[in-house]
Amino acid sequence: KAGVTQTPRYLIKTRGQQVTLSCSPISGHRSVSWYQQTPGQGLQFLFEYFSETQRNKGNFPGRFSGRQFSNSRSEMNVSTLELGDSALYLCASSLAGLAGETQYFGPGTRLLVL
Amino acid sequence: EDQVTQSPEALRLQEGESSSLNCSYTVSGLRGLFWYRQDPGKGPEFLFTLYSAGEEKEKERLKATLTKKESFLHITAPKPEDSATYLCAVYGNRDDKIIFGKGTRLHILP
Numbered sequence: 001k002a003g004v005t006q007t008p009r010y011l012i013k014t015r016g017q018q019v020t021l022s023c024s025p026i027s028g029h030r031s032v033s034w035y036q037q038t039p040g041q042g043l044q045f046l047f048e049y050f051s052e053t054q055r056n057k058g059n060f061p062g063r064f065s066g067r068q069f070s071n072s073r074s075e076m077n078v079s080t081l082e083l084g085d086s087a088l089y090l091c092a093s094s095l096a097g098l099a100g101e102t103q104y105f106g107p108g109t110r111l112l113v114l
Numbered sequence: 115e116d117q118v119t120q121s122p123e124a125l126r127l128q129e130g131e132s133s134s135l136n137c138s139y140t141v142s143g144l145r146g147l148f149w150y151r152q153d154p155g156k157g158p159e160f161l162f163t164l165y166s167a168g169e170e171k172e173k174e175r176l177k178a179t180l181t182k183k184e185s186f187l188h189i190t191a192p193k194p195e196d197s198a199t200y201l202c203a204v205y206g207n208r209d210d211k212i213i214f215g216k217g218t219r220l221h222i223l224p
Contacts, residue, residue: 004157033212043158043201043214056211090157098205098212099145105157 002027004093004106012112018079021109025072025093032074033098034066037088037108049074050097078111086113116141116206120215127192128223135187135200135218143207147185149178150201152217158201161187192222 005024013019025032033048033056045058049068068074072093078085088110092103117140127133139147146165150158162171164180171178175196177188187200199217206213 035214042216043203045211045213048211058211092157098210101146102148102160102163103212104160105150107157 004091004104006089006091006106006109008109009107010110010112012114013081014114015081015083017081018077019081019111021076021078021089021091021111023074023076023091023093023106025074025091026104029093029095029104030072031094031097031101032068032072033092033094033103034074034076035090035092036060037090038086043090046076048098056098081113083113086111116204116208116213118202118204118213118215120200120202120218122218123216124219124221126221126223127189129193130191132188132190132192134189135220137185137187137202137215138183139185139202139204140183141204141206141208141213144204145207146205147180148203148205148212149185149187150203152199152201161200189220192220194222194224196220197222 007022031050034046037043048056052068063079066076088108090108092105094101119138121136149161152158162178167182169180175190179186199219201217203214
């Protein structure tokens with residue numbers, strides 16, 4: 001069974017631009033969650049989507065948004081990029097959500113904001 | 115607010131030298147405690163899920179245990195390939211999101 005895939009793997013943007021990241025979950029998984037990982041803050045939860053609906057949201061500004069399509073693929077968008085948005089962005093999928101479920105992570109997209 | 119604290123931040127061991135990593139947590143209504151392994155430049159790899167105090171799970175040289183306040187990841191006779199960052203995370207009823215600890219960077223010397 002194929003794992004979680006993320007595209008692109010690397011991205012360089014400048015301040016003020018926007019970026020869209022993509023995540024394809026494991027086949028049959030309906031939940032996709034997104035995380036930001038930085039050396040200082042560690043892994044932080046952004047939001048979770050299930051059946052095209054956002055169910056949970058972390059403590060991030062509204063510049064961070066996402067959506068999920070009917071095939072469970074998900075996109076994350078960051079608008080008006082700031083230097084502090086440089087991070088590894090990870091997505092994870094699971095069968096039914098966050099509650100007690102094992103999350104299977106993708107390899108991540110490394111974003112550098114100049 | 116739910117919290118997870120991992121200790122130590124970093125640990126260097128000789129090959130074969132057993133040790134334990136600690137994950138202390140504060141969560142309202144624990145619905146799962148997770149251990150992950152992360153290699154540099156890669157996404158976290160699932161190791162264990164624990165649901166209730168007293169539960170234990172094993173996989174090769176790793177054993178995870180859970181009490182009402184903390185979890186331990188015991189590493190028996192580690193090998194250099196066990197070198198990685200080990201992450202602990204919890205999911206509780208109150209915050210409705212997964213909270214990760216900062217991780218323990220483990221380095222096994224041959």
